[in-house]
Amino acid sequence: MIQIKRFACENLTSGCVTDERSPRFSFYVESNIPGNSLQTAELTVNGWKTIIHSQLSEHYRGPKLTPFTQYTAALAVTDAQGAKDEATVTFETGRLDTPWQAKWISDPTYKFTDKAVSPVPMTFRKVIRTGKPIAKARIYATAMGIYELELNGQKVGNRYFAPGFTSYKHNLQYQTYDVTELLRGEDELRVIVAGGWAVGSFVFTRKNRVYADRQALLLELRITYADGTEEVIGTDETWSVSEEGPFKMADIYDGEIYDATCGWDTVAWRPAAPEKLRLSPKIMADYGDPVVAHERMEPISCTELDGKLIYDFGQNFAGVVHLTINGKRGQVVTVKHAELLNPDGSLNVKFLRTAKAAAIYTCADGIQTYSPRLTYMGFRYISIEGISRENIEVAALALYSDVEQTGGFACSDPMLNRLQQNILWSSKSNFVDIPTDCPQRDERMGWTGDIAVFAPVACYNFNMSRFLNKWMLDLQAEQLPSGGVPNTIPLHGFGFPATMPVMAVAWWDDACILVPWSEYQARGDKEILRHYYPGMKKYIKACCFWAGLLSTGKNKYIWDVPGMLCFGDWVAPDVPQMSQWQARGKWTGTASIRNCSSLVARIAEILGETQDAAYYRDLSEKTADAYCSVFTDGNGKLLEEFQTAYVLPLHLDMFPNADVKAKAAQNLVKLVEGNDHCIGTGFPGTPYILFALADNGHADTAYKMLLNTKCPSWLYQVKMGATTIWERWDGLDENGECPIGDDGTDIMISYNHYASGAVGDFMYRRVAGIEAQAPGYERFKVQPVLGGGLTWAKSHVLTPYGLVSSHWRIENDQFTIEVQVPLGTSCQLILPNGQSISLNSGNHTHTCPV
């Protein structure tokens, strides 16, 4: 028997509305017959039939698709026994460049009071009269700002922060809402548009109006009546606008002020006016994953302090409170948010910097619910003022992009399991439409370095395809002519020096290569490489320019430009000053050129660019040689020793031969032992240190480091009660107090920064042992590395071919492993005794003595 388990259009199994002219289809199948194989797969769409060549991505190449049309794609498969299965997936085309009949509208009379403050939300309104039976009705909407759509007082759809965060100068998404069943004949459409990212105060410099002078709305309601006639109702001068109504303030950092006593019926409406935007982005149907509410969080405790209620959710996360209040008209309830409590039990809001992160709600009479809709916060604790405990029920909603969780890891060490949970929660908290650095303070920006190092583990845990592709489109659009990449994507008018036209910053800008490469490894779609390849080449050219500037001989490959901004070994705990992290930039920068050039050499080969491949291979070799010549004694010893300086050349295979490499590994071990097995790496070294140890014969040291609970280490955070990954290794001291220095890092204390959670990659690849050998796991390896006293570990990854899983245990000196191999893939299982076994699809169990 063969069964189609997943059949998707543009990576969505339902609800896809796309402006892609040749959308992509993907599927996987399962079978109960071990070793079964897929014989044929035929796709039929819009009268076009094709034999599928790659189940990971088959492009539609049939007759031109028509806008606003629903299509059904049919898939028929047969297996080696001749058994068959069929499945369908429907998708709808979006506008496909149909010109908008609607006009951008705004309230030109709105005056900003302050350069740094978000505008009062604008509400646009129109009453729509239809009066004939409707066959189909869709709303297409987008905004400058973030909007919520209401039809007859009810929110339409479930997404937050539409149209999403993109580089609005270049790209803007629109959303499609099926309102066929919601229209009643006379309907009131209301759209609340807050400043959001485009117009609101954003980035720690707190500038507003970066992308537009004021909020603006573009919306079309397209109706097909049962009698076949069509009508388009678009935003124009006939719409009304007002800043009155219950939403008094909304700001990504500061929160929301909502007054439930301000009913919509008393609002004074003015005519809206056409708005000329400053920018003309490409407007496309959604291509990312929408932010929606996921887990409902319940508090685990409530205490009272100085007339305030303090709630603990037991988990740090990003989202909004959800309150049920028994209130009196005019009563004001104020909710503040924080990741941490002060020693006296009050909320620590210092680390939020300028972000006020408050929700202020004025009650109507009676039982009512309130949950902010135009902002979000990163928090574990809240304080509530203005209401007694018996009159409020408190919950919260975790908000994040709708990325499907595809991976799982667990083992016999409960602290490591908590670390995996912390990695997951920091991911969720920072996948809020773009990959952010943190969800709480006045940043929440798309810092490139964070996702560059975190992407591999993100791709184990989640299907990141749409989310990362959306962000990469912005990265591509914002890449500088010189090849450098702004350090935050979207750039968002951020005036950081590194965004100057000629800059390039190692490891951060590497995101233009590391992110597509991780996604390609996980999902196997070559297109992402092809699409971003020109940008990768441009970036390497920029790196080479800087490395080669004013230098000769081997120094041409050492990236060391005095005074040039770099982030070096960012957050390395053994040198707690920012300037010292940055001083390590020549080691990390040079290793970045090695890493990027060898990856781009591989990418060039995959794309058939053989000449390029040879060039990048040569560059990669010369860079490795330069690193060893300039920074080491030629015999595996760094002239200036620190963990990252060993980790990078070891992991990136930069030493000239096995003997020197072994010596270097030994030197790293010494360094690690001398540091009590505590971590000493920053962003560039952290993802690779355990690989550098374990893959060079020092699994014991790697495990000692992984399982260490002394500060700084991953499990120290767990020991101190962390529920997400910290930005600083020493976020809390042994007494649970925050280290507040004056070295510049005192304003950088976040408890929800995923970058050092990159260690999760080691947990999947070495502890559980699952590693792709060919993109998308068409071939993969299972080779657990035993150690640390672990007696079992299991993990699973939902690959594009289906579920891969590995579960091993040690009992009575016997190692047993169960491996699940999906149809269409093959697996090399390597047992701890070195025995190598080839596995076809199916479930397998093997044992060996340990």
Ligand code: BGC
């Ligand atoms: C962010 C980091 C980021 C860094 C750049 C910080 O403020 O929070 O995660 O990568 O700046 O060095």
